[in-house]
Amino acid sequence: MSSSKQKHSMQPQPNHDESVRQDFVTDLRAFLTDEIYPKITPYYEKNVETKFIKEKNRKPKDKNEVRDLMLKDNAYQSWSLLQRLSQQMMFTSVIDTVERTLDDLIERSKKNNDLGSLKLDNKIDMPRYLTAYDIHQQPGGYHTESTEDDVSPGVVYDISLPIYSRNSMGSENDLLSQAIIGHIEKYIDNLKPEKILDMGCAIGNSTLPFAKIFPDSEIHGIDVASPCLRYAHARANALGVTAHFSQQNAEKTDFSNETFDLVTSCLFLHETSHDAVPKIINESYRLLKPGGWMIHLDVYPFHRDAIEPLYDFLKDWEVTNNNENFSGALRNMDLPKIFEDAGFSKESIEFTSAEAVAKYTKGYTGDFYLKLPIYLAQKPHRQ
Amino acid sequence: MNSKIELPRVAKGKKPIYLDERSIDNLMAMIMTLTQEISVLRDRLDTIEKLLVNKKSITLEDIETFEPDDDLIKERKDRRQMLLKRVLLPIDKELEK
Numbered sequence: 001m002s003s004s005k006q007k008h009s010m011q012p013q014p015n016h017d018e019s020v021r022q023d024f025v026t027d028l029r030a031f032l033t034d035e036i037y038p039k040i041t042p043y044y045e046k047n048v049e050t051k052f053i054k055e056k057n058r059k060p061k062d063k064n065e066v067r068d069l070m071l072k073d074n075a076y077q078s079w080s081l082l083q084r085l086s087q088q089m090m091f092t093s094v095i096d097t098v099e100r101t102l103d104d105l106i107e108r109s110k111k112n113n114d115l116g117s118l119k120l121d122n123k124i125d126m127p128r129y130l131t132a133y134d135i136h137q138q139p140g141g142y143h144t145e146s147t148e149d150d151v152s153p154g155v156v157y158d159i160s161l162p163i164y165s166r167n168s169m170g171s172e173n174d175l176l177s178q179a180i181i182g183h184i185e186k187y188i189d190n191l192k193p194e195k196i197l198d199m200g201c202a203i204g205n206s207t208l209p210f211a212k213i214f215p216d217s218e219i220h221g222i223d224v225a226s227p228c229l230r231y232a233h234a235r236a237n238a239l240g241v242t243a244h245f246s247q248q249n250a251e252k253t254d255f256s257n258e259t260f261d262l263v264t265s266c267l268f269l270h271e272t273s274h275d276a277v278p279k280i281i282n283e284s285y286r287l288l289k290p291g292g293w294m295i296h297l298d299v300y301p302f303h304r305d306a307i308e309p310l311y312d313f314l315k316d317w318e319v320t321n322n323n324e325n326f327s328g329a330l331r332n333m334d335l336p337k338i339f340e341d342a343g344f345s346k347e348s349i350e351f352t353s354a355e356a357v358a359k360y361t362k363g364y365t366g367d368f369y370l371k372l373p374i375y376l377a378q379k380p381h382r383q
Numbered sequence: 384m385n386s387k388i389e390l391p392r393v394a395k396g397k398k399p400i401y402l403d404e405r406s407i408d409n410l411m412a413m414i415m416t417l418t419q420e421i422s423v424l425r426d427r428l429d430t431i432e433k434l435l436v437n438k439k440s441i442t443l444e445d446i447e448t449f450e451p452d453d454d455l456i457k458e459r460k461d462r463r464q465m466l467l468k469r470v471l472l473p474i475d476k477e478l479e480k
């Protein structure tokens with residue numbers, strides 16, 4: 001399948017050259033992942049590490065020592081630069097299409113809005129962790145408004161994801177919340193949520209599957225980025241799903257105490273900050289009804305056991321090379337303690353690798369993303 | 384490229400280093416963008432070739448609405464991999480040291 005086909009009516013149709021330009025980036029990323037990346041470990045062992053051992057009579061002890069060596073190594077740095085460039089080329093090739101079709105997309109977004117609701121807040125304080133740098137190198141980030149009623153950052157994100165993930169997230173980019181749903185079925189008995197909140201929902205790709213699995217629930221998505229929310233609402237309408245989107249910071253929302261039965265997020269925490277994470281967990285606790293569940297899926301395995309220094313170093317690639325500045329620090333945070341401090345039941349806290357089968361996802365082809373950890377915790381029932 | 388025999392593609396001998404600064408990063412970006420544009424041109428030519436097999440003349444509309452079938456998508460994917468292998472050969476070989 002070509003990566004650049006329309007998946008729903010809120011996506012733009014690329015012209016011939018845009019389409020094959022995007023296909024090239026998909027194939028470049030495949031080449032870098034399948035052909036080049038596997039050569040890094042043997043190269044490191046044969047060359048970089050061997051030289052280090054000769055000089056110091058021992059192996060590099062941690063990722064910091066590996067980093068010092070690798071950042072001076074031209075072969076490694078060439079791969080790293082190419083990987084970074086492939087991300088830039090992905091966005092450039094997608095932005096061409098979005099820019100050309102933007103007037104039409106904005107018009108369409110205004111027509112497609114009967115289902116659910118959209119509430120924007122133009123006085124919201126944008127958190128510095130979103131404005132200080134553009135996460136994933138998406139130019140302008142999630143939040144920048146380039147024109148009135150802009151939806152472009154949301155569209156760019158939606159059609160970049162299949163290129164980024166090599167079409168492994170399903171035709172609606174919803175693999176991750178399908179993994180969460182798989183976990184709900186596995187770990188939580190008889191969950192019948194009346195109200196569900198998805199934090200940091202961006203374009204709502206991880207929000208909407210809950211509406212399908214729990215058709216009687218009221219589904220809410222919040223985010224600070226207005227252009228993504230406009231697109232999320234139009235996209236939900238294009239897919240025929242009812243969901244309510246509002247522009248709010250997950251650190252402090254305007255929902256009343258004990259509003260939700262399920263509070264969730266997908267790849268959200270690592271795009272916040274050291275200060276924000278405990279606030280988001282506290283807010284999750286406040287918003288949950290007694291007995292309600294919090295489920296966050298995020299990057300980076302939680303294992304703190306000895307990881308090979310090279311592997312540890314490579315895991316941090318996105319931090320310094322792809323503007324995921326906080327994801328490395330998140331790995332070192334004591335999440336079980338933060339959950340407990342917020343009031344969640346100690347025995348209910350689960351940190352588990354997402355081995356769930358994404359059985360509801362059509363067109364999903366890989367299991368890389370299903371290895372991401374899912375953090376589950378329950379708010380105690382009222383005594 | 385169907386042969387299983389792999390002939391040497393890099394000559395032995397000293398390889399002087401010329402650049403090691405921001406300019407080489409920029410050069411890499413320019414080379415990759417040029418490679419991308421070669422790939423775009425090759426795919427466009429391919430579209431035109433495929434259309435002309437069945438027709439005497441074609442329109443711009445024919446090109447823009449052309450939908451490659453699964454076989455052609457695979458053929459193009461393979462060709463892009465070969466293009467990348469050629470262009471990125473020096474880096475690929477460096478990492479095989």
